[in-house]
Amino acid sequence: MAGMNSRFVRVILIPSAVFQAVIFGGAYGTGREIAEFISVLGPVGGLLALTVAGLGWGLTMALSFELARLGQTYDYRGFLKALIGPLWIIFEILFLIALLIVLAVNGSAAGGVLNDQFGIPSLAGVGLLFAAVVALNYFGRTLLEESMSVCMIALLIVLIIYSALTFFQFHDSIALAFSEAPSRGNWFANGLQYMLYTAAVIPVLLYSARDIRTRGESIASGFTAGFVGIFPAVVFHLTFMSAYPASLEQPLPTYWMIGQLAQPWLMIVYIIVLFAMIIQTCAGLLQGVNERIDAWLEERRGRKGDPMAHAIVSGSALLISLFLASFGITALVAKGYGTLAWGYLIVYFIPLLTIGVYKIWRKSS
Numbered sequence: 042m043a044g045m046n047s048r049f050v051r052v053i054l055i056p057s058a059v060f061q062a063v064i065f066g067g068a069y070g071t072g073r074e075i076a077e078f079i080s081v082l083g084p085v086g087g088l089l090a091l092t093v094a095g096l097g098w099g100l101t102m103a104l105s106f107e108l109a110r111l112g113q114t115y116d117y118r119g120f121l122k123a124l125i126g127p128l129w130i131i132f133e134i135l136f137l138i139a140l141l142i143v144l145a146v147n148g149s150a151a152g153g154v155l156n157d158q159f160g161i162p163s164l165a166g167v168g169l170l171f172a173a174v175v176a177l178n179y180f181g182r183t184l185l186e187e188s189m190s191v192c193m194i195a196l197l198i199v200l201i202i203y204s205a206l207t208f209f210q211f212h213d214s215i216a217l218a219f220s221e222a223p224s225r226g227n228w229f230a231n232g233l234q235y236m237l238y239t240a241a242v243i244p245v246l247l248y249s250a251r252d253i254r255t256r257g258e259s260i261a262s263g264f265t266a267g268f269v270g271i272f273p274a275v276v277f278h279l280t281f282m283s284a285y286p287a288s289l290e291q292p293l294p295t296y297w298m299i300g301q302l303a304q305p306w307l308m309i310v311y312i313i314v315l316f317a318m319i320i321q322t323c324a325g326l327l328q329g330v331n332e333r334i335d336a337w338l339e340e341r342r343g344r345k346g347d348p349m350a351h352a353i354v355s356g357s358a359l360l361i362s363l364f365l366a367s368f369g370i371t372a373l374v375a376k377g378y379g380t381l382a383w384g385y386l387i388v389y390f391i392p393l394l395t396i397g398v399y400k401i402w403r404k405s406s
């Protein structure tokens with residue numbers, strides 16, 4: 042039984058925790074992404090878009106995990122080289138641009154979250170984020186994955202409590218929204234765009250799939266991670282319908298919704314969990330960078346980088362992103378962030394669904 046539990050943790054829980062931890066920090070956790078991409082479509086349209094996004098995440102991860110397992114390529118450089126050959130460098134350029142934006146946005150969010158709710162100086166929040174991320178990357182993948190699992194469980198508990206309180210107090214308003222509010226826009230296009238916008242981090246997170254041994258495990262792990270990743274979005278969307286469309290007009294919809302419950306303790310707990318998830322987002326992405334560098338070092342020199350090297354890489358990346366953010370450069374680049382999704386479509390998603398599927402099929406044959 043212990044062996045089965047350990048297998049479940051390594052194959053199912055860890056990949057789900059890593060994926061959720063990396064995508065949740067920042068705009069997802071505040072509800073802003075869900076309001077703009079999903080809830081704007083209306084109650085039913087939003088649920089359909091979430092179905093597209095969740096299934097898309099699950100399929101993308103299942104195929105990526107299986108391709109990584111077959112080729113034993115668990116860093117994004119090795120994975121993309123096996124998938125698209127020399128064009129892998131295009132993915133890396135796109136990823137490094139996105140990494141700069143994500144680190145800067147989450148760094149700013151970390152300072153703002155603690156300052157707004159607890160009056161802690163923004164600089165102290167950024168400093169705490171910096172120290173925690175560097176420490177997690179210094180101690181390595183195992184500790185990082187375990188901390189992500191703890192944060193995932195804490196987040197799910199908080200979301201269940203939040204949704205239960207909201208449905209108890211405002212179930213009539215939610216039912217009314219579903220019966221009267223019309224669907225707007227193209228739910229399939231929005232769901233696909235949101236999936237592309239987010240799932241581009243998957244090649245960077247393949248280190249979480251190292252313990253997958255069979256195709257069945259790849260499929261189970263991928264689709265479970267997709268379900269876990271989309272669960273907070275479903276909770277946010279459904280609860281936003283209790284004050285639709287006013288909830289969508291709020292700059293931070295999730296905070297506003299929790300405030301409507303008049304439960305100050307829930308806001309405090311949620312902010313603490315969100316801050317922890319912001320740390321995990323930064324550390325998880327930088328772990329992917331360290332895995333890529335380690336694979337390159339092992340290929341060239343026969344050895345990986347040591348913990349101090351990992352910490353230096355993480356700290357340097359954070360400092361650079363925060364420095365550039367102070368000059369407004371990342372805000373300028375972020376305006377073209379939607380364009381990055383189409384770049385990922387060309388160099389990752391289309392090759393995965395064509396070349397990747399062919400390679401998996403050929404191995405089966």
